[in-house]
Amino acid sequence: MRSKRWSLWIKSEEVSKVEHSAAIIGCGGIASAHANSFRALGIPIVACADINRKAAESFASKYDVQSLYTDHRELLKNERVDLVSICTWAQSHADITIDCAEAGVKGIMCEKPMCRSLGEADAMIYACRRNEVKLAIGHVRRFEPSYVEARELIRGGMIGEPLYAAFHTSGGLLNNGTHLIDATRFLLDDPRAIWVIGGVERKTDRYERGARTEDLCAAVICFEGNVRGIVEVDTPNRPGISEIILCGTEGVLQVAWGKGVKVMRTGETGWDERKPTGENPFIAQIRHLVKWVEGEIEEHISSGEQARFTMEIMMGIYESVRTKRLVKMPLKIKLNPLDEMVEEGDMPVLKPGRYDIRLKT
Numbered sequence: 091m092r093s094k095r096w097s098l099w100i101k102s103e104e105v106s107k108v109e110h111s112a113a114i115i116g117c118g119g120i121a122s123a124h125a126n127s128f129r130a131l132g133i134p135i136v137a138c139a140d141i142n143r144k145a146a147e148s149f150a151s152k153y154d155v156q157s158l159y160t161d162h163r164e165l166l167k168n169e170r171v172d173l174v175s176i177c178t179w180a181q182s183h184a185d186i187t188i189d190c191a192e193a194g195v196k197g198i199m200c201e202k203p204m205c206r207s208l209g210e211a212d213a214m215i216y217a218c219r220r221n222e223v224k225l226a227i228g229h230v231r232r233f234e235p236s237y238v239e240a241r242e243l244i245r246g247g248m249i250g251e252p253l254y255a256a257f258h259t260s261g262g263l264l265n266n267g268t269h270l271i272d273a274t275r276f277l278l279d280d281p282r283a284i285w286v287i288g289g290v291e292r293k294t295d296r297y298e299r300g301a302r303t304e305d306l307c308a309a310v311i312c313f314e315g316n317v318r319g320i321v322e323v324d325t326p327n328r329p330g331i332s333e334i335i336l337c338g339t340e341g342v343l344q345v346a347w348g349k350g351v352k353v354m355r356t357g358e359t360g361w362d363e364r365k366p367t368g369e370n371p372f373i374a375q376i377r378h379l380v381k382w383v384e385g386e387i388e389e390h391i392s393s394g395e396q397a398r399f400t401m402e403i404m405m406g407i408y409e410s411v412r413t414k415r416l417v418k419m420p421l422k423i424k425l426n427p428l429d430e431m432v433e434e435g436d437m438p439v440l441k442p443g444r445y446d447i448r449l450k451t
């Protein structure tokens with residue numbers, strides 16, 4: 091994940107002038123990227139929490155965190171914290187966000203996927219609005235230099251009017267799918283979806299870090315302006331490459347995390363390749379949150395409200411499978427339609443035996 095091209099060096103005037111304190115809830119893999127980002131911004135991490143005491147202990151010792159907890163509610167009760175990173179599994183994002191908002195923190199950086207249903211997303215947004223807490227979601231591609239450059243090129247008309255955006259990824263719709271759908275929206279200047287239609291197969295009892303997921307998924311999204319998004323997650327005969335290909339009226343563009351941007355305009359025969367560099371995207375997304383908290387920007391580019399549109403698309407894809415229809419937005423169902431189908435017996439597994447593609451325990 092770490093690339094030498096991303097500088098961890100911060101100019102002193104770019105470090106926040108206001109003193110903030112931070113806490114991290116969920117001390118596993120991605121928590122390190124958040125801890126390193128707070129450190130790079132000169133923001134002390136005063137506490138951490140993990141339901142697994144060993145994980146909390148090893149994290150606290152690695153990042154020199156004074157207080158550790160096995161229940162995030164105890165942390166929120168005992169510590170004065172301004173910024174919280176929620177780095178737990180998807181199924182706890184909503185409850186922890188709401189607890190943090192009610193405890194009066196100033197800003198929350200919650201990892202992707204935002205949550206597990208549109209109802210949860212609404213509850214998170216509502217709790218944050220009511221308590222005047224800034225909520226950002228870790229769709230970190232919005233800060234990755236290749237994606238930032240690609241959006242500028244598209245905005246500048248490099249491929250003309252966008253017609254199609256397509257990607258293939260792996261690891262579940264709500265896991266890597268959320269990154270790529272959100273990044274597609276980012277590249278297209280955050281259009282809303284008009285309708286979606288999708289297909290999902292779940293022959294096995296598949297989970298991803300404890301959250302139920304499908305075996306594979308394919309979908310078409312119609313965005314405002316009639317631009318199409320073609321989604322493939324875990325479909326066969328293509329490795330998980332996670333790059334987005336955009337076709338426009340005057341050319342084609344490809345972008346992938348850390349790999350740069352390639353453009354071919356109509357009539358050209360070769361790729362114009364660019365390898366933009368910039369700040370580490372994990373630092374950039376937290377710096378952006380600090381600016382939002384300090385009132386320097388109107389809204390985080392990956393705010394809870396933005397991430398809700400991505401949740402709505404993913405839930406719309408599941409709802410299309412449930413209703414066997416094209417689903418028009420705004421989406422009405424607040425529950426997770428995949429969970430509904432499985433729990434109602436409408437999507438029986440053919441090979442019983444629950445397994446998790448990411449959790450080792």
Ligand SMILES: NC(=O)c1ccc[n+]([C@@H]2O[C@H](COP(=O)([O-])OP(=O)(O)OC[C@H]3O[C@@H](n4cnc5c(N)ncnc54)[C@H](O)[C@@H]3O)[C@@H](O)[C@H]2O)c1
Pocket residue numbers: 115116117118119120121139140141142145160162177178179180182201202203228229230265299
């Ligand atoms: N933005 C990215 O590129 C990126 C990369 C990796 C993971 N993620 C996301 O980050 C989240 C965490 O992923 P990870 O790979 O770090 O998982 P992980 O399993 O390595 O770590 C998660 C930690 O959270 C703890 N935890 C779970 N529920 C908890 C709760 N209710 N309270 C406190 N602690 C709890 C677990 O014990 C574990 O130590 C997931 O939502 C994942 O999708 C994002």
